Amino acid sequence: MIQKIKYLTLLLIAVMLTTSCEKWLDLKPEDGIIRQNFWKTKEDVKSAVVGCYSSLFATTQTLFIWGEIRGDMLSPTIKTTTEQMDIINGNILSSNSITSWRVIYKTINYCNTVIDFAPQVLVSDKTFKESDLNSYLAEVHALRGLMYFNLLRSFGEVPLQLKSTSSDANLEQLEKSSQQEVWDQIVLDLTFAEKYAPTTYGIREQDKGRITRYTVNAIQADVYLWMEKYTECIDACNKVIASGQFGLIAGKVPGDNITDSIINSQWFNTVFYEGNSNESIFEFQYDNQVMNPFYSFFISTSRQFMGSPLVMDEIYTVDPLDDTNKDIRGDFSSIRSSDGMIWKFAGTNNTSPGTPRTSTSSYAHWFVYRYSDILLMKAEALAWSGGGAEALALVKVIRSRANALIGTAKSPDPNSSIEVSDYIMEERAREFAFEGKRWYDILRNAKRNNYEHIQYLLDIVTKAAPADRQQSILNKYKDVRSHYLPINLYELQTDKNLVQNPFYQ
């Protein structure tokens, strides 16, 4: 009897355990591809590289905030978040999510993945040529360099993650690398990219939306300028200029009268509304399927930022006598002066009163490099290497193209590097308003020659500071360590090898 019970129980257990669904033991996902099945054909490589570009869309908001919020061209609104206000008020804490670098490292990790796994496709796909591989690798190396450059400028020192993290097993607890090590890596990445990146993909959208050799040169120019290596910067700029592939979109066109010229009414449309213009070098290609983050940021009724009143008052100025005489980059181009809306990303046209984009048409591109940037970077490098006169000539090109007003014209001494470069800075503010460059421009100029010109940064910060915190903010910025962001608390907790940046310890 007992035996019987025993057998019955055993049988029951056996039945229950063995009738399970057969796929239980199959660990491969049914609705996705695993790495072992990917990385087989050249199409796989291509889609992975496209994935790297797609990941850039998530970085725009971070790049905008890092590049603009500590500058002088934004004003908060009633909907500005507490965390954003804290940064404006000079109270930057590591718990502030704005200091999170996660989205940037995500792109870096995608690039690392391509670098790690793409070469093995050469074996499995015989139609995949070495030159194709190198071309793809050039793109991701350049992207990785660009991302590290953003991190370097924002945090000073960051950990260098150069291997892909494809599973929990190869998560690494990294230490911060020194500024020099990060610089070296960026230069290394860009050198590789320059060697193999194609000059064109044959389609305009791809030429402006993917890394070309000229994009690499533009990044190089920016990096060398930051590193105060002016000869190299000028070389990189000259490569772009000599290519003959780019030019400035005319700001003025002939009017009815032959000697007359009138403002090009299509300029805003060509350069900013449509994007991918002849003067564009690299843009994040938002389109009607991928919206940029700027609708809720600048346009909606709960917008978080508007342009500062200083933008029209001091940066562009107005001609009080003739309203048709205006800087084409000012009202209804960078900003709508009637309500401070950041028109560069919000506008659909440039005629008063102006129609803003809607939530379903907010896909203005994010402009990373334009040809005018090349000219002004070259000018800045020239100014600091004894080419003041040539630098001023370049500024003049930019100014006359934009019909810059007499109110913003200056005549600096060509032999004074500082005077010329200050003038270039003012022009950069006009040319690249709200393109995420302002803070880095200010910092680059303040830190040059071992913080020789820190007063430049302090003056700008003072102007934008709230009256009751002005002195505190001023003193904080006098401590040069405060110019870099703190490492976010979450990163410190998860990576025990990270040490907080000194100002925030």
Next chain:
Amino acid sequence: MKRISIIKQLTGIMISLMLLIGLWRCVKEKLVYITTTDVNMTAYLEKYPEQFSEFRKILDMTGYASFLSAYGAYTLFAPTNDAIDVYLQDKGYTSVDQVDVDELKNLVRFHLLSDTLRSNTFTDGKLPSLTMFGQYLITGTRNIDGITKVVVNRQANIIQSDIMVGNGIIHVIDHVLQPAKFSVAQLVENNPKYSIFTQALKETGFYDTLNVLPANNPDARRKFLTVLAESDSVLNVAGFNNYADLKAKYCNTGDPKNGLDSLHLFVAYHVLYDAKYLADIATSQSQTTLAPLEIVSSTLTGTTILINDVIFLGVHEPGAQIDRAASDNSATNGVVNSVLQHYTLKIRKPVRVDWDVADQPEIRKLTSIFRKSTTTVSWTKTGGDPFQDIDWQDGAMAFGPTYSWSLASTITRYMLYGDMLMLPIGGPNRVLWYEFRTPLIVRGKYKVWAGYRQQKNSGSTTSVNQFSVDGVTLPRLLEFTVARPVGTDAELEAQGWKQYSENSDPIIGARLLGVIDIKTTDRHILRIQNISGTQNQNNLDIIQFIPINDDQVYPRFKPDGTLIPKP
């Protein structure tokens, strides 16, 4: 036999089963009886004896330990052991036991606020709440050799901030905070730089006013006062070599204690109500002084704070600069600040103000629009206040003013400069009020006129509105839907109407809103409040403040701004 063994076995199984079940049943359910595991302040200090054992001891001695371990909302500036050692050394003690308990009590109360203040509320000036000791703490930053630290009361650096505990927030500091010992009067007196000013304080009797502890002051408004002191060198530059010079120039009654004496008023004009640190002065545009109904205006340009830097009748009157380095000195009952230039009361006669409400700095910036284009511009408050000098009711329906200009339109062509603000007003879908900041108006009595162009949305529309200045209601209502009556100037004025523009059409006219006694020479707030009716077409052109004894009707205006004098 077999049967018995089966039964035996079965019994064994049953017993073990019951035991098993019985054992399982008695697991006690875990209930949570506390709402949080956060420690309170006392417990937090106890957790880190290497940092806070001394301060913890002080809490025990003063009896505050139990109070800080109970629930509440406090901010504590906790000095470290090193900080307390330095404090003891300075005072000549070797251990906290030797210090008088009352002294320690005051000390703890000066480090404690009944409010939760995170580091993002720290400004350049005082903290928003008083310490339990009854003096304000000030915050700021200090840069020494390129290293910036956040400082409290100019005495201690913050080492660690924003430690959240169950009953508030702790900020760790590296020095003990010590309350001010001297009153405002004593602080001025103790500084040899202010010898002339001190004498003036004494002679005018303000020394005593400024020498009362807040706790002993019966006048709640005067518990905290601020002095803008003029140093001897500043007075020397202004031509006063000693107190006698000052007295000779200003003392017109011979008795400086007399409230009407000019020297008395001069000193009173340098004393502000409340504890006004520079951050407070920089953030508000005018400060009330002890001189009756006189204010000083303050402006921040760059990093400079200027006192009485005003534009009056189109003329810039340069102001007196505040000496940052010599200011923000805390006293037991206020603050001592210093100015770099001599300044004094200005006697101004009431003067007529013709205020074109459409002439706002924000509209002037729209150069392609302002007095130039017939394109109208409207403002809403979504995403920020578009005007610094105009405000209106918040809310989803908050459509604000519309600017329009035209010398051809039948609406605006006779208006001053051909422009106006259209102010949608009235419930339920329009805002109920607007507030405008006026230009500078000199103290005095004025008749207030509103010039408008009548318009009526439809036959039955009304729009009845009441005006007030600084909360003082003006008696007559303005109906934007009603045109002025017809009559001679004298008849009209008697009824509270006038023709203010070149054109005699009654649809354009000005309504007398009432008489207002402007108490201080300042920029004031004019409020338009809807009483009944609702429409958009409330076309406001100009507000006039005309001294009551001046001609109320002339000069009139041509649309280009030229004045038409009395014929």
